[in-house]
Amino acid sequence: MTQQTPSSPQRPMTGAEIFVRSLIAEHVDVVFGYPGGAVIGIYDALHDISDIKHILTRHEQGAVHAAEGYAKASGKCGVALVTSGPGATNTVTGIADAYMDSIPIVVFTGQVALKLIGNDAFQEADIVGITRPITKHNYLVRDVNELAATIKEAFYVATTGRPGPVLVDLPKDVMATKTIFSYPKTVKMRSYIPHAEGNQKQLDKAVALIAKAKRPVLYVGGGTILSNAAEELTAFARKTNIPVTTTLHGLGAFPETDELSMGMLGMHGTWYSNTAVNYCDLLIAVGARFDDRVTGKTDAFAPEAKKIHIDIDPSNISKNVKVDVPIVGDVKKVLQQLLPQVTALDTKDWRQTIRNWKEEHPLRYRNGKFIRMQHVISAVSEATKGNAVMVSDVGQHQMWMAQFFRYVHPRTHLTSGGLGTMGFSLPAAMGAAFARKDMPVISISGDGGFQMNLQELATIREHNVPVKIIILNNGYLGMVRQWQELFWRKRYSHVEMFGPDYVKLAEAYGIPGFRATTTDQVEDVVKQMLATDGPVLVEFKTVKEDNVYPMIPAGQTYHEIIDIPNDSSAPVNGEQESDLELVTIAKG
């Protein structure tokens, strides 16, 4: 593995060499990064290492999102490496994003020499101070003798317990100092001992509540996927006959082809999942944190239900909603503990009720001559049968991608949920494509978000990364426009935006590009896109004004749910209401 550095491990090495050796010891196969003065020694040490692929992004934000995409798609730790000062500050958005969504990444930043710290030295920024509230933990390495152990600890902290980003700041002089390299085999931290197993007393209480439930619902979050527990969750739901709704980050934890699936809940969740939660008598939250986008007004959330909450982070318990039975532990372990203790429930009537709701209030959109985003997503779902890693950006298309794609595998839905970072999709999809060769990786962005990180087209082209890039172009910051339409008297303030010719842009980067402008082209263009080897970019020019429904306005209750209006509020380009076809889809 490390033949290219054949020298004896007893030879004193520079911090830079130790850094590289440590990454190899962590089995890091790809690093997304960007060089500069403070890390030039590290880049020198990387120069002739073939165990680690270094991908030069076109912006440090791109490097961190790529590391996130890699981590989310693979379950391994993502790694980014940047220089001090502006290189480090450019990582802040990505780090905050990873923190909100509990994504295991380690970000290495260069730093000015120790003796210059605090002097306003060239390209100095206190990145440890800046990122303290947005990292799970961070380190400034002050002594080369602590470097290897710090790197070991950084990976350990990032990937265990509730995962999250860890930053390691590397002063230039420390990285030039020599010492003997030895990589610790284990980590011992007396102050950080993540515990995995659920408390038996709590499990017993949960089992008793489950046995009594008549109208139970499993409310499944991203923690289930982070703990690789999709299989256990699916077995649990099927054994107990409990219907399943997932959060945005839970998509993929349970197959949406299963009769028990109710799709996503929350602000833009399905009508029937929110209805089921409103009337359920037992809510089992699995790796979910009662986020405000899920609960709306918290005291009216699942008002009739006893609540069980499985979460690895004790601070998530009873933070937003008081629960009856908290179980602190790793979702996978806890489900493994619970599985043999639960039995099949008779939920026939409850499931029939839900089936009726699905028929009465399926997901709907009106299709016409001009392209609807919902249609494009459905076409991709049909064409791939759920065998694709879908990476969305932030906005209307993100919600439609959550609603209209039928997810069947974990780690196939990647999105910026907690922070809601526009510009996430393209670099994250690129990172995901380095981790996943088994399925196509499809990036879906709005025209607004795409323009925030489109510089990564160059990285994608340079490495021929096979990302299928979809731009859903409505010429608007659509989600903001929707809020302005519904809640701000249609005063469209600074949401309409010009964009470039995306097909020409793709060509300029040497990436094949095509465009669809009418509905009848959608299926063919999707096929053509999937049949293209390597990277490809497709622009769908969509109708300008369309709204995501159902919608529970922020901070309100289930009872304020707005479903799709009975007639189209905005016929497009001369389309008549009578020309429109109501398309319905129900998950499960």
Added chain:
Amino acid sequence: MATAAEVPAEQAVHKHTISVLLENKFGALNRVAGMFSAKGYNLESITVGPTEDATVSRMTLVTKGDDAIIEQIIKQLNKLIDTLKVVDLTYESYMERELALIKVGTTPENRSEIMQIAEIFQGKIIDISHKTMTVEATGSGQKVDAIIKMLKPFHIKEIARTGRVALKREFVGEA
């Protein structure tokens, strides 16, 4: 507005003294103080210093909140990677001390009265000049508040207070 009597017990806001043992590492105080400001928790005083074990620091925090907030504060403190142990002393029997230095403007006439007040509170005069005297007072927060109140009429020029330090009392069993 709800009166105090109408507030359910768990929603009543109380002062809490929390003791935290932390790895004695660079930036530990910042992590704790930063967490309080990021989460918007009240932080009345915070003290930090070494312990009998050189690798461990003890932080004593005085904060305010209802039961749910205090529960979150304790969880968030535990969540910090460098935290070894968190104890809410409020529910224990504990000893607490604060130290204050109070510099008072003096005249030849009121010097002895100030000295008497200091003595009643078991305080010490630790500095004296033609126009000032500085009193050192130690004790519970309440006691320090009281001596300051008593010295108010004498024109207090400057005060320095340490914030609270606290330790759990040991249980004395039957012999």
